[in-house]
Amino acid sequence: MSAISCTDLCKYYQQGDAVIKGLDHVSLEIDQGSFICLSGPSGSGKTTLLNAIGGLDSLDSGEISIDGERIDLMGKAALADLRLHHIGFVFQAYNLIPVLSARENVEFVMQVQGVGAAERKNRSFKILQEVGLEGMENRRPAQLSGGQQQRVAVARAIVSQPKLVLADEPTANLDSRSMEKLMAHFRELNRAHKVTFLIATHDARVMQWADRRISMEDGRVIKDELQQAV
Amino acid sequence: MALPIRAMSKLSWRNLWRNYRRTLIMLLAIAVGVWAMIFMTALLRGMVDDMIKQGIGALPGHVQIHAVAYRDDPSVTHGMPAPGEVLLAVLNSEQVKAWTSRVKVPAMISSEYENRGISLLGVNPDGEMALGFDASDIIEGRFLNGSDDRGIVIGRKLMQRLETRLGKRVVVMSQDPDNAIADRGFRIVGVFKAELESREESIVYAGRDVVQSMLGIGTDISEIAVLGYDYHTPGAITSGIGNAVAADREVLSWLELDPYLATMMKVMDGFVLVWMVVIFLALSFGLVNTLMMAVFERVREIGLMRALGMRPSAIVYQILVESLLLLALGLLLGNLLAIGTIIPLKDGIDISAVSQGMEMMGASSVLYPVLQWPDLVLANTVVIVLGLLTSLIPAWRAAQYRPVEALGRT
Numbered sequence: 080m081s082a083i084s085c086t087d088l089c090k091y092y093q094q095g096d097a098v099i100k101g102l103d104h105v106s107l108e109i110d111q112g113s114f115i116c117l118s119g120p121s122g123s124g125k126t127t128l129l130n131a132i133g134g135l136d137s138l139d140s141g142e143i144s145i146d147g148e149r150i151d152l153m154g155k156a157a158l159a160d161l162r163l164h165h166i167g168f169v170f171q172a173y174n175l176i177p178v179l180s181a182r183e184n185v186e187f188v189m190q191v192q193g194v195g196a197a198e199r200k201n202r203s204f205k206i207l208q209e210v211g212l213e214g215m216e217n218r219r220p221a222q223l224s225g226g227q228q229q230r231v232a233v234a235r236a237i238v239s240q241p242k243l244v245l246a247d248e249p250t251a252n253l254d255s256r257s258m259e260k261l262m263a264h265f266r267e268l269n270r271a272h273k274v275t276f277l278i279a280t281h282d283a284r285v286m287q288w289a290d291r292r293i294s295m296e297d298g299r300v301i302k303d304e305l306q307q308a309v
Numbered sequence: 310m311a312l313p314i315r316a317m318s319k320l321s322w323r324n325l326w327r328n329y330r331r332t333l334i335m336l337l338a339i340a341v342g343v344w345a346m347i348f349m350t351a352l353l354r355g356m357v358d359d360m361i362k363q364g365i366g367a368l369p370g371h372v373q374i375h376a377v378a379y380r381d382d383p384s385v386t387h388g389m390p391a392p393g394e395v396l397l398a399v400l401n402s403e404q405v406k407a408w409t410s411r412v413k414v415p416a417m418i419s420s421e422y423e424n425r426g427i428s429l430l431g432v433n434p435d436g437e438m439a440l441g442f443d444a445s446d447i448i449e450g451r452f453l454n455g456s457d458d459r460g461i462v463i464g465r466k467l468m469q470r471l472e473t474r475l476g477k478r479v480v481v482m483s484q485d486p487d488n489a490i491a492d493r494g495f496r497i498v499g500v501f502k503a504e505l506e507s508r509e510e511s512i513v514y515a516g517r518d519v520v521q522s523m524l525g526i527g528t529d530i531s532e533i534a535v536l537g538y539d540y541h542t543p544g545a546i547t548s549g550i551g552n553a554v555a556a557d558r559e560v561l562s563w564l565e566l567d568p569y570l571a572t573m574m575k576v577m578d579g580f581v582l583v584w585m586v587v588i589f590l591a592l593s594f595g596l597v598n599t600l601m602m603a604v605f606e607r608v609r610e611i612g613l614m615r616a617l618g619m620r621p622s623a624i625v626y627q628i629l630v631e632s633l634l635l636l637a638l639g640l641l642l643g644n645l646l647a648i649g650t651i652i653p654l655k656d657g658i659d660i661s662a663v664s665q666g667m668e669m670m671g672a673s674s675v676l677y678p679v680l681q682w683p684d685l686v687l688a689n690t691v692v693i694v695l696g697l698l699t700s701l702i703p704a705w706r707a708a709q710y711r712p713v714e715a716l717g718r719t
Contacts, residue, residue, distance in 0.1 A: 130713045133616070135616055135711075135712040135713040135716070136711070136712075136713040137711075155620070155621050156620045156621070156622070159615065159618050159619060159620040159621070159623075160618065160620070161618075162616065162617065162618040163617070163618020163619075164618070168616055168617065170613075170616075170716065172716075174609070174613045174616075174716065176320070176610055176613065176614075177327075177610075178320065178323035178324055178327060179320065179323075187312075187617065188617050188618060190312050190313060190316045191312055191617070191618055191619055191623075192618075193313070235617075
């Protein structure tokens with residue numbers, strides 16, 4: 080059984096008289112431990128698909144199952160629990176909580192999960208070190224550059240070792256070296272812990288890291304191919 | 310799932326100070342509102358407390374014992390014997406602060422120029438002092454020296470009405486038990502002042518033994534006045550005495566002797582609550598507005614928290630904790646402000662400019678604010694409970710945002 084199963088997903092937006100196709104009859108099967116890149120131009124439906132799989136957005140029709148559970152039928156609280164315990168998000172914009180420091184932002188999800196203070200502290204320091212933010216733990220988002228903020232957001236997404244990471248342009252604002260380090264870290268998590276990665280990106284360098292590449296256009300999957308990752 | 314309360318409080322506290330000007334203005338509004346609730350309630354309590362104390366002072370006592378028919382016809386024929394052993398045991402018990410027996414009959418007092426209808430009180434001066442007669446109220450001469458003092462003490466206003474003065478003689482007339490005229494000449498040995506002019510004009514003190522002799526009633530008395538330790542709870546004394554007196558005696562607390570005062574006290578409790586709620590309603594608009602603005606400014610963050618796995622109910626808690634912190638801080642400031650204003654005024658506020666109006670209400674011309682802990686608790690409870698209820702509106706609204714829409718807000 081696939082980790083994620085999407086069947087005939089449709090999501091349309093009305094814009095004046097025009098109907099925008101966010102998702103147009105998209106069907107996908109994603110195995111546990113996959114490392115997948117979603118590519119396509121802006122407005123092709125990459126973010127809509129990530130949001131739908133993450134339970135952040137509702138569908139007009141179609142079914143999504145994660146580990147055999149229909150998330151399109153879940154209520155708000157059940158979806159929140161699913162996201163909390165099984166899904167890590169990296170958003171296009173950094174989306175950090177401005178009144179919390181880098182470490183507190185990373186610890187946020189673990190706090191909601193009820194992880195003990197000592198373990199939270201250990202894990203957050205370690206992950207911030209891994210993403211190259213050692214010594215910046217107590218800085219607030221406003222005191223960090225765009226790239227640094229993105230790394231905090233990545234650290235927050237993976238610190239709890241979720242089963243699934245949904246990343247929307249995670250390397251935007253990162254220099255080449257930081258991008259390489261981040262992708263290497265994603266791959267390491269993927270291989271060591273079987274974490275499934277679904278990464279929406281425009282960046283060809285990021286796409287090289289994936290085992291499977293799904294191309295989208297106008298809300299449809301136009302190409303779905305396996306490839307040899309770097 | 311929600312954040313632990315400590316983390317939630319920390320986040321809420323920092324959120325509060327993101328827009329410190331708005332928070333300070335709201336804190337000031339809450340503090341002033343709470344101050345107004347507590348301070349005005351203390352003034353109202355002080356006024357009613359004064360009215361009740363004046364009323365109890367005029368009765369006097371928290372509890373009185375009479376013959377059953379006396380209140381309908383307070384004449385000398387409705388007297389009663391001096392207290393016996395059983396009653397004395399209760400009157401001298403620990404729950405009674407002081408007591409005295411008196412003869413109180415309607416009478417006529419005449420000077421060489423004028424005459425007036427009065428209440429003649431035959432008293433034991435020590436007992437009257439114990440029940441609250443203030444020696445400093447004697448503005449000329451002296452108070453009575455004992456039950457057998459042959460002098461008379463009249464009010465300042467009555468002295469003016471009778472066009473007489475200290476040392477002059479007056480004649481007091483009443484009826485004896487046989488309905489015959491009983492009269493006697495007294496020399497004015499003292500003049501008293503009272504907070505209420507009506508008391509100065511209507512009450513006359515003479516020695517109890519002398520009045521009993523004048524009326525020919527032996528050692529009979531009209532009433533026994535009993536003072537407890539707290540006027541709010543006269544019930545215990547009333548029931549204790551009730552068990553110790555004969556069936557043809559009436560034991561009544563001040564609540565029954567003066568229903569107007571009793572009603573005033575009950576109405577006051579309701580009025581205080583209404584007053585506090587009205588002030589809070591004015592305050593609530595600011596509170597809702599502040600929290601609404603705080604929510605609107607953070608739609609994206611709320612969406613992020615939802616996306617990271619916080620349930621809608623946890624978002625509600627988060628906003629409520631923020632509101633609670635704002636309210637608690639406002640309450641702290643408001644309480645300190647109120648207590649800091651009331652304590653320096655404990656010696657009273659001179660309102661003699663409106664003394665006539667106050668007298669009509671049975672209150673004196675000095676207003677003593679009374680800070681009662683239950684009022685303080687009530688004000689704080691009203692603000693916290695209604696504040697949190699009001700905060701549910703923005704909190705509920707925040708919880709309704711769909712994560713994907715909220716995250717898309719700029």
